[in-house]
Amino acid sequence: MSPQRTINEQLRSAEWLMRPETQRLLAMLDGAQRRTRAVGGIVRDTLLGVAHQGNDVDFATELTPDEVAHRASRGGAAVHPTGIEHGTLTLRLDNLVAEVTTLRRDIETDGRRAVVAFGTDWHEDAARRDFTLNALYAEMDGGLFDPLGGVADCLARRVRFIGRPEQRIEEDRLRVYRFFRFSASHAAERFDVAGLRACVAAAGTLDNLAAERVGTEMRRMLALPRVAKTLTAMKSASILDLPATTLDRLHVYERRVRRPEYSARLAIILAQTDTAWLRERWRLPNEDLRVAAAIQAAAGLLADFSLNEAAYRYPAALSDAVEVAAVLHQWTEAGRLAVREQLERVEVQRFPIGGADLIERGIRPGPLLGSELERLERMWIESAFSLDRDALLTAIRRTD
Secondary structure, eight states: OOHHHHHHHHHHTOHHHHSHHHHHHHHHTTGGGTSEEEETHHHHHHHHTOOOOSSEEEEEESSOHHHHHHHHHHTTOEEEEEEGGGTEEEEEETTEEEEEEEOEEEEEEOBSOEEEEEOOOHHHHHHTSSBGGGOOEEOTTSOEEOTTOTHHHHHTTOOOBSSOHHHHHHHBTTHHHHHHHHHHHHSTTOOOHHHHHHHHHTGGGOTTSOHHHHHHHHHHHHTSSOOHHHHHHHHHTTSOOOOHHHHHHHHHHHHHOSSOOHHHHHHHHHTTSOHHHHHHHHOOOHHHHHHHHHHHHHHHHHHTTOHHHHHHHOGGGHHHHHHHHHHHTTOOHHHHHHHHHHHHHOOOOOOOOOHHHHHHTTOOSSHHHHHHHHHHHHHHHHTTTOOOHHHHHHTOOOOO
16 A cells, blocks of 8 residues: 555544545535634544544635635534634534634734735645644545655654745744753653754744643643653753752652652752742643642652651652652662551541630630641641540640
């Protein structure tokens, strides 16, 4: 079977493309006349045999946004103008969520955002994208449309800029981060020489990027199976400002853990990086930082052999905390396994008393009550949760 036939068979058998709602939406938007095609990541990952998460699909179309909205509404799809200034509408049809973007060409760019004009030239639309493996389109019947010959790079897992890397980066400097992310996710951390050279040259021009956009890329990178080599390359290129020790620890973490976790990596970073710095540079969600801080705190307790307290205070963080503590404190494999075994034997109970019990016994609400409750809680934890309610109430220190 020829490579082209194999590719077409992959697309024609793709569940997301042959799903009834996908075919209905393409029919509404003249997919049979090749005026609308699926594009980008879902096409790329289908050809690579990578499972696509979720029900969202990106489409490119010759139709104007107004025409897309009119046809979609008439066909029963919900229409949301999520990126109308760039010609993008989000359509929902049954379980399908589709971003439909009218073919565009850049009129003006400043490295952060672009002024675009709508068009009907598929080659021009492809040429304004970032990497050749992302400029792949699937037609309604499963045919591949490859205007730039990017399928060879895709199948070889090469992340290569379209045209001159310097020009692509000038159009949108976030592409520096995307180059490293895609090199980690799709190229086994191999870096195209010309692309890497252009990213190094652009390193001093990235300060004006919105922290939210940078943070989104960093979150995606830190969630990948393997990324430590990429992060080290970014530091060497003066794009990532993390301590060398942190990067070494991230390498160790990847080698030791079967499935590296985003939150655990973030906890390792927090061990030498201020939370305020991360908020400023990456605008990470507060919940992400809270989870990572809990893992770091639990790891500190485990390193102090306060296993009962770690299990009591941070039950959801324990599994990651063991791995983080092992990395931060250079545990042997035997030491790591011993801690896991001991944690499995810890049976955490519910703290059997509360503030109301102390008030009933004459302690007034306020700082003294709080400190006494904390003292009793610590006694209870240090007893391996063996002190019962009566014992704790007997141990109350009177203040009058």
